[in-house]
Amino acid sequence: xxxxxxxxxxxxxxxxxxxxxxxxxxxxxxxxxxxxxxxxxxxxxxxxxxxxxxxxxxxxxxxxxxxxxxxxxxxxxxxxxxxxxxxxxxxxxxxxxxxxxxxxxxxxxxxxxxxxxxxxxxxxxxxxxxxxxxxxxxxxxxxxxxxxxxxxxxxxxxxxxxxxxxxxxxxxxxxxxxxxxxxxxxxxxxxxxxxxxxxxxxxxxxxxxxxxxxxxxxxxxxxxxxxxxxxxxxxxxxxxxxxxxxxxxxxxxxxxxxxxxxxxxxxxxxxxxxxxxxxxxxxxxxxxxxxxxxxxxxxxxxxxxxxxxxxxxxxxxxxxxxxxxxxxxxxxxxxxxxxxxxxxxxxxxxxxxxxxxxxxxxxxxxxxxxxxxxxxxxxxxxxxxxxxxxxxxxxxxxxxxxxxxxxxxxxxxxxxxxxxxxxxxxxxxxxxxxxxxxxxxxxxxxxxxxxxxxxxxxxxxxxxxxxxxxx
Amino acid sequence: xxxxxxxxxxxxxxxxxxxxxxxxxxxxxxxxxxxxxxxxxxxxxxxxxxxxxxxxxxxxxxxxxxxxxxxxxxxxxxxxxxxxxxxxxxxxxxxxxxxxxxxxxxxxxxxxxxxxxxxxxxxxxxxxxxxxxxxxxxxxxxxxxxxxxxxxxxxxxxxxxxxxxxxxxxxxxxxxxxxxxxxxxxx
Numbered sequence: 316x317x318x319x320x321x322x323x324x325x326x327x328x329x330x331x332x333x334x335x336x337x338x339x340x341x342x343x344x345x346x347x348x349x350x351x352x353x354x355x356x357x358x359x360x361x362x363x364x365x366x367x368x369x370x371x372x373x374x375x376x377x378x379x380x381x382x383x384x385x386x387x388x389x390x391x392x393x394x395x396x397x398x399x400x401x402x403x404x405x406x407x408x409x410x411x412x413x414x415x416x417x418x419x420x421x422x423x424x425x426x427x428x429x430x431x432x433x434x435x436x437x438x439x440x441x442x443x444x445x446x447x448x449x450x451x452x453x454x455x456x457x458x459x460x461x462x463x464x465x466x467x468x469x470x471x472x473x474x475x476x477x478x479x480x481x482x483x484x485x486x487x488x489x490x491x492x493x494x495x496x497x498x499x500x501x502x503x504x505x506x507x508x509x510x511x512x513x514x515x516x517x518x519x520x521x522x523x524x525x526x527x528x529x530x531x532x533x534x535x536x537x538x539x540x541x542x543x544x545x546x547x548x549x550x551x552x553x554x555x556x557x558x559x560x561x562x563x564x565x566x567x568x569x570x571x572x573x574x575x576x577x578x579x580x581x582x583x584x585x586x587x588x589x590x591x592x593x594x595x596x597x598x599x600x601x602x603x604x605x606x607x608x609x610x611x612x613x614x615x616x617x618x619x620x621x622x623x624x625x626x627x628x629x630x631x632x633x634x635x636x637x638x639x640x641x642x643x644x645x646x647x648x649x650x651x652x653x654x655x656x657x658x659x660x661x662x663x664x665x666x667x668x669x670x671x672x673x674x675x676x677x678x679x680x681x682x683x684x685x686x687x688x689x690x691x692x693x694x695x696x697x698x699x700x701x702x703x704x705x706x707x708x709x710x711x712x713x714x715x716x717x718x719x720x721x722x723x724x725x726x727x728x729x730x731x732x733x734x735x736x737x738x739x740x741x742x743x744x745x746x747x748x749x750x751x752x753x754x755x756x757x758x759x760x761x762x763x764x765x766x767x768x769x770x771x772x773x774x775x776x777x778x779x780x781x782x783x784x785x786x
Numbered sequence: 787x788x789x790x791x792x793x794x795x796x797x798x799x800x801x802x803x804x805x806x807x808x809x810x811x812x813x814x815x816x817x818x819x820x821x822x823x824x825x826x827x828x829x830x831x832x833x834x835x836x837x838x839x840x841x842x843x844x845x846x847x848x849x850x851x852x853x854x855x856x857x858x859x860x861x862x863x864x865x866x867x868x869x870x871x872x873x874x875x876x877x878x879x880x881x882x883x884x885x886x887x888x889x890x891x892x893x894x895x896x897x898x899x900x901x902x903x904x905x906x907x908x909x910x911x912x913x914x915x916x917x918x919x920x921x922x923x924x925x926x927x928x929x930x931x932x933x934x935x936x937x938x939x940x941x942x943x944x945x946x947x948x949x950x951x952x953x954x955x956x957x958x959x960x961x962x963x964x965x966x967x968x969x970x971x972x973x
Contacts, residue, residue: 321897321955324897325897326923328904329822329901329905329924330815331901332905334821335814335817336814336817336831336834337831340813340831341806341809341813343835344809344835344838344839344842345805345806347835348805348839348842351839351843352800552801
């Protein structure tokens with residue numbers, strides 16, 4: 316016997332040594348793999364969110380700078396402090412508005428034949444707090460030394476931002492309503508207050524002696540209406556684009572490919588592989604949803620939207636003929652107990668549509684990307700909490716090659732994310748319509764038991780929202 | 787081999803079916819490996835679970851140059867060693883002492899016992915012997931590699947191995963004569 320024969324024998328014998336691990340080991344392994352996978356998704360999502368937040372912040376700062384530059388470009392302006400560049404775009408808009416008012420006052424003062432009167436120290440203080448340039452303000456004090464007539468307009472109606480500016484200034488006008496006056500239709504001076512501000516189309520268009528009736532519409536804070544979307548849905552085992560290859564031979568929520576008994580029989584000297592019947596591939600199906608929404612304005616750029624929707628999703632696959640009854644234990648490691656099942660054989664003779672019915676509670680944050688009054692564009696994203704009301708989807712038991720129904724295997728409460736872009740049509744009218752592409756991705760696994768492929772509902776389509784009322 | 791490569795590719799794409807197939811293909815064999823390093827089947831299953839999680843985590847690093855089974859086996863052995871190192875009940879097993887080189891035995895007896903009995907005899911080897919014997923005789927690690935992995939001298943590894951080898955040969959011979967008596971020697 317040659318040297319090291321003992322080691323060779325030991326090695327050979329040990330290579331034949333096999334033990335059957337308990338099913339619990341695989342359950343734990345697959346659970347940890349899923350956890351790792353989720354962690355990897357977080358690594359993708361968190362930078363993406365940071366990027367979006369950073370991008371949004373940059374855009375916002377950029378728009379603020381543009382607004383400040385507008386102020387600088389206005390004639391006679393030397394008063395923009397460097398700090399104002401750091402202001403948000405809303406603040407910059409306020410500055411712009413005040414400067415415009417100031418210049419308007421100056422223009423009127425230059426053209427008006429009347430000599431400006433004295434402004435009382437109290438009024439000066441209050442107006443200076445509001446940022447109005449007192450040096451150039453035109454004031455008459457025929458009736459009351461604390462009255463100020465708003466000067467001739469220099470801001471044209473072409474400025475589409477005027478309604479927004481006016482809306483923002485209502486509170487400020489109210490504070491100085493005893494000082495600001497306009498000319499009523501009868502020709503008399505009327506103090507500007509919140510009530511008549513609402514009736515003015517443009518407070519800057521007032522001139523001393525003008526008898527033009529103006530009407531201002533205050534922008535509503537609350538909006539409500541109907542929402543709906545239509546598109547295609549399918550089930551993916553990850554966010555599409557990150558794991559596209561899986562779609563080819565992947566079966567969907569109605570497929571739970573598992574090998575409870577282990578289909579591979581290990582034997583010394585070779586491996587006998589028993590190939591299980593495979594589930595047919597899944598094709599996308601029609602999906603739609605319909606519901607109501609309530610929208611709350613946070614500021615001129617951001618809105619929050621909540622609602623209640625009915626959601627329908629479907630998917631198609633080819634299956635074999637129907638069997639009326641099967642008594643046994645199908646997919647026991649998924650939680651199915653011994654019972655009597657109805658279902659279908661594996662095959663390609665019948666097109667089966669799996670239907671999912673949800674009640675959803677979406678919560679979205681909307682970000683208005685532009686300031687166009689004609690065609691506002693919104694970027695939206697948010698969360699969706701859904702309850703699965705009913706599904707006729709089938710599960711696939713690979714050892715037997717049977718499709719069977721078991722509603723208890725579905726996760727009833729699910730969470731998801733949504734994102735989209737929408738364009739607001741008829742924005743100037745009472746019933747505006749928002750329309751645009753949207754996508755939903757279910758973060759929750761549709762099947763609640765670990766140890767099977769991830770199955771997430773994915774929807775892509777067009778969404779529309781119809782405003783029914785505002786307040 | 788091609789099937790294995792396809793299986794690996796599918797696993798890397800995250801297909802649960804492929805992951806399960808890979809597990810089924812190697813779990814039995816790898817549990818045998820883990821079992822030789824541990825004191826109980828429960829511990830062996832813990833090592834197997836931890837090992838497979840690492841297999842799937844680092845599967846992207848597997849190059850198809852070598853056998854997949856060999857690569858997984860190395861991961862299992864490393865996982866088992868780490869498990870022994872951090873588990874208090876195995877600390878004594880890994881408390882190696884520097885010993886003088888044991889004379890090399892030229893005994894190469896024919897092993898006429900079943901694999902199950904051989905594995906049980908290996909598992910009854912004294913603390914320290916078992917790990918070194920498994921790594922050298924079964925897995926094929928050199929004493930230098932064993933020294934690096936276990937943090938011991940090469941000489942210590944060699945010495946431990948020779949003691950283990952001699953003891954095992956003695957037990958195998960005795961077991962062939964009187965199976966029942968020898969089987970309980972190490973307990």
